Amino acid sequence: MGEHDIFPCLREWMSEMDVSLAENLRRWAENEVMAKRLELKEDYQALLEPAIHKLFLEIGLQRLLWPEEHGGDGHNTPAAALTVTAALEQVARGDVGIALFLSSLFALQSAVALEGAVNGEACAALQEKIAGKDAPALVSLVLPLYRGEPQAKAKGGKGGWTVEAASARPLAGGGNGNLFGVLCRLEGSEDGVALLVIPGESKGVQRGEALKRTGLAADRSAAVEFAKVKVPEGMCVARGEEACRGVLSWLYLGISASNVGALFASYEILREWGDNRVIKGRGNIFKENPLTASVMAEVAKETSLCRLLTWNLARVLSDPDLYGPPGAEANYVTALMVAHQVSQSAEKAINNAMEMMASAGYAKEWNLERYWRDVKTMQSCLGPYELAKMDMSRYFYRASSL
Amino acid sequence: MRTIDDFTRPLEYLSPLDDPLGMIVREWAETYVIPNRRRFDEDWKDHRLIEPAFKRLMGELGLQRVLFPEDLGGWGLGRSNYAGTSSYRLFEEVARADSGMAVAFGVVFWPLVMICMEPHVNRELCEEFAPIFCSTTEPRFAANAMTEPQGGADIENMEIVKGSTIQTTAVLDGDEWVINGHKLWPTNSGGVCNLFGVVCTTNPGSEDPNDFAFIFVPADTPGVTQGPPYEKAGMAADKNGDIWFENVRVPKHYRAHGPGLDLMYFKEVITFGNLGSIAFVGGSMMNVYERLYQFVNQETYRGKPLKEHDAVAGVLADIAKDIEIIRIVGYQYARMIDRPDLYGPRWGEEMVAKGRAYKYWACDRAMEDVGKAMNLMSLYGADRDWDVEKHWRDLKIVQLWMGGKQLCQAEVARWFFECQTL
Numbered sequence: 001m002g003e004h005d006i007f008p009c010l011r012e013w014m015s016e017m018d019v020s021l022a023e024n025l026r027r028w029a030e031n032e033v034m035a036k037r038l039e040l041k042e043d044y045q046a047l048l049e050p051a052i053h054k055l056f057l058e059i060g061l062q063r064l065l066w067p068e069e070h071g072g073d074g075h076n077t078p079a080a081a082l083t084v085t086a087a088l089e090q091v092a093r094g095d096v097g098i099a100l101f102l103s104s105l106f107a108l109q110s111a112v113a114l115e116g117a118v119n120g121e122a123c124a125a126l127q128e129k130i131a132g133k134d135a136p137a138l139v140s141l142v143l144p145l146y147r148g149e150p151q152a153k154a155k156g157g158k159g160g161w162t163v164e165a166a167s168a169r170p171l172a173g174g175g176n177g178n179l180f181g182v183l184c185r186l187e188g189s190e191d192g193v194a195l196l197v198i199p200g201e202s203k204g205v206q207r208g209e210a211l212k213r214t215g216l217a218a219d220r221s222a223a224v225e226f227a228k229v230k231v232p233e234g235m236c237v238a239r240g241e242e243a244c245r246g247v248l249s250w251l252y253l254g255i256s257a258s259n260v261g262a263l264f265a266s267y268e269i270l271r272e273w274g275d276n277r278v279i280k281g282r283g284n285i286f287k288e289n290p291l292t293a294s295v296m297a298e299v300a301k302e303t304s305l306c307r308l309l310t311w312n313l314a315r316v317l318s319d320p321d322l323y324g325p326p327g328a329e330a331n332y333v334t335a336l337m338v339a340h341q342v343s344q345s346a347e348k349a350i351n352n353a354m355e356m357m358a359s360a361g362y363a364k365e366w367n368l369e370r371y372w373r374d375v376k377t378m379q380s381c382l383g384p385y386e387l388a389k390m391d392m393s394r395y396f397y398r399a400s401s402l
Numbered sequence: 403m404r405t406i407d408d409f410t411r412p413l414e415y416l417s418p419l420d421d422p423l424g425m426i427v428r429e430w431a432e433t434y435v436i437p438n439r440r441r442f443d444e445d446w447k448d449h450r451l452i453e454p455a456f457k458r459l460m461g462e463l464g465l466q467r468v469l470f471p472e473d474l475g476g477w478g479l480g481r482s483n484y485a486g487t488s489s490y491r492l493f494e495e496v497a498r499a500d501s502g503m504a505v506a507f508g509v510v511f512w513p514l515v516m517i518c519m520e521p522h523v524n525r526e527l528c529e530e531f532a533p534i535f536c537s538t539t540e541p542r543f544a545a546n547a548m549t550e551p552q553g554g555a556d557i558e559n560m561e562i563v564k565g566s567t568i569q570t571t572a573v574l575d576g577d578e579w580v581i582n583g584h585k586l587w588p589t590n591s592g593g594v595c596n597l598f599g600v601v602c603t604t605n606p607g608s609e610d611p612n613d614f615a616f617i618f619v620p621a622d623t624p625g626v627t628q629g630p631p632y633e634k635a636g637m638a639a640d641k642n643g644d645i646w647f648e649n650v651r652v653p654k655h656y657r658a659h660g661p662g663l664d665l666m667y668f669k670e671v672i673t674f675g676n677l678g679s680i681a682f683v684g685g686s687m688m689n690v691y692e693r694l695y696q697f698v699n700q701e702t703y704r705g706k707p708l709k710e711h712d713a714v715a716g717v718l719a720d721i722a723k724d725i726e727i728i729r730i731v732g733y734q735y736a737r738m739i740d741r742p743d744l745y746g747p748r749w750g751e752e753m754v755a756k757g758r759a760y761k762y763w764a765c766d767r768a769m770e771d772v773g774k775a776m777n778l779m780s781l782y783g784a785d786r787d788w789d790v791e792k793h794w795r796d797l798k799i800v801q802l803w804m805g806g807k808q809l810c811q812a813e814v815a816r817w818f819f820e821c822q823t824l
Contacts, residue, residue, distance in 0.1 A: 145780055146703045169781050212786035278552060291808050347773060358806040359587050362635040362799050369635035377784040384778045386713040
């Protein structure tokens with residue numbers, strides 16, 4: 001049985017295309033990543049580059065949400081939130097770092113490409129990067145650290161913006177991203193904040209030394225300096241708090257779905273272990289022991305609940321007529337809560353799975369530890385939970401000074 | 403400014419040498435380990451960076467000799483009333499810098515506990531093996547070869563399987579044991595071991611305690627093959643691998659004590675494993691505290707240091723509280739080890755069960771706390787430059803070894819609730 005049959009995913013909300021895409025991506029994950037892991041154990045990063053190329057360009061996932069008139073596949077209705085969820089679950093099952101890059105890309109696209117609110121100028125400006133066939137569009141988002149002040153500021157001028165940030169820290173891709181999505185404080189503007197897109201090769205973009213991190217091998221992390229980088233007006237893809245929150249809501253959906261994918265992979269690894277491992281002497285299969293079965297149940301429970309939550313969030317974002325825009329405070333807070341809950345649950349469940357496998361849990365040969373490191377690293381993109389809770393309390397309790 | 407030395411230690415329990423020795427190890431850590439440890443992950447196979455630090459600690463400072471009697475070149479810790487508390491301090495200080503080094507260092511003594519600790523010193527074997535460790539300034543490693551492919555930590559689940567799952571056999575042939583079997587995962591294997599303590603059975607499938615045998619095997623004995631090290635999530639300084647014993651012949655007197663006694667004293671090995679694990683957790687958490695202290699002072703949120711935000715401070719308090727309690731519990735257990743006249747023999751079921759309880763509790767708290775620390779540090783939490791993620795990866799290994807949490811739970815429930823069939 002595949003995970004569609006085991007873990008609930010609210011099938012009535014999935015289109016035939018979503019199901020078919022998920023099946024195709026499942027094969028991509030198995031053929032391009034999972035089957036080659038042991039063979040390329042010594043150089044996992046090298047394995048990922050052709051896998052990314054195939055996924056983004058040949059399969060064309062980077063064009064999925066992009067308008068047809070700008071060279072995309074035209075699946076750019078809000079219902080794409082469900083399609084994105086189905087896709088990211090499968091991609092993350094293969095590799096969480098790649099799924100995070102896609103989550104960032106989809107979040108950025110959600111601001112400019114969705115039907116009814118297509119930003120023609122921005123789509124035209126980004127068409128070559130996203131609908132072209134030369135290089136995968138690796139989006140690197142620069143968001144406020146600790147949920148506070150943006151790391152960059154932008155000043156408006158004739159025909160565009162000038163962006164400055166001394167040593168900004170993107171969520172991922174500081175070293176290998178080729179499209180920066182930079183959330184800036186707008187100087188002298190009532191809009192307050194905006195998300196500006198900056199091509200990686202722009203003059204004034206300087207990348208720092210590569211940083212070693214816990215996980216997410218697809219990501220080459222680095223701090224980035226934006227030294228008076230000129231950005232055309234059309235590259236402002238979200239302006240004002242609500243529009244920027246909308247981008248974050250989509251990002252949080254992507255991170256949630258990516259966690260679910262990591263949970264699927266962890267479940268599969270644990271299931272194989274439980275079927276074959278013997279404890280307490282001959283004939284006692286691991287999964288048949290009540291103590292270990294209860295921990296294995298926790299892994300399945302968290303996986304099921306995370307998937308339910310994530311699909312519900314996708315449903316909220318997929319129907320703005322019913323639930324309001326993705327950047328509405330209610331939807332943003334829901335997305336934030338779901339992302340933190342799913343992230344914490346994934347951390348807990350994979351911790352449990354590792355406990356079951358003891359030394360095999362932390363041996364690279366069994367692959368489980370990779371998902372554990374990746375999920376924890378991706379959690380850092382959400383910022384501190386304690387500070388996220390301030391956003392939640394502001395909304396639910398109308399706290400005004402937090 | 404607060405430091406790690408502000409966390410409580412039960413001062414009345416400590417040896418007069420505790421602080422001087424602790425400071426020597428701390429200076430070693432600051433000089434030989436902490437400046438290099440961010441490159442240890444890539445050094446997991448070759449140990450080019452790690453080996454010199456081991457040489458200094460174990461060979462030149464001589465800490466690999468501590469358990470042997472003084473007249474054999476050792477420091478006599480095996481005969482001291484402070485073996486538990488002194489070990490705890492040493493392990494904690496090493497683990498503050500690198501818990502992979504701490505376990506590799508600690509496991510040198512693990513098989514030697516069987517023969518160097520009062521009241522069951524095996525003088526003949528001490529004399530035989532002391533030169534390996536005491537007559538050199540090069541680092542020398544020992545390992546306990548316990549885990550087997552078919553059942554992992556089942557070997558350590560003595561109360562229920564009673565040695566019946568051990569498939570490594572020892573057959574007496576004249577004045578020699580002939581050993582055959584395959585072991586996995588021992589710390590200090592992967593090609594570095596000099597002396598193995600091998601868990602064997604003299605009668606496969608038997609639950610008779612007399613058939614459990616703990617036999618020493620020098621690593622250069624013909625028929626011993628060490629495989630290459632495994633690649634793991636962390637603890638690059640600790641090498642683990644496969645070991646094959648094929649018709650390995652060692653003298654009859656290399657068996658630690660003999661029928662019945664081998665199994666009895668082997669449980670003391672588990673006790674020291676629990677003590678070491680708690681100390682590794684405590685030491686790592688000390689360094690997490692140091693790094694986190696710097697971070698929350700340096701980084702700001704809305705114009706103030708992170709630590710001045712009330713909600714963040716709540717999490718910091720939880721972390722500090724757990725470090726404080728882990729240290730107190732760890733030293734308490736060390737004290738119990740030092741006073742068998744008050745707390746019972748180190749190999750008793752009570753000591754093993756209580757050690758399991760403290761170990762898995764400390765591991766659980768530490769994993770949760772370091773996870774929270776990483777989360778507070780946002781994107782920097784997963785950066786190697788801040789060291790906290792290294793401790794997170796390493797501590798997970800401490801949590802999972804020696805049978806992991808579930809074996810701990812079984813032993814704790816078995817003793818406290820007198821379960822009969824667990």
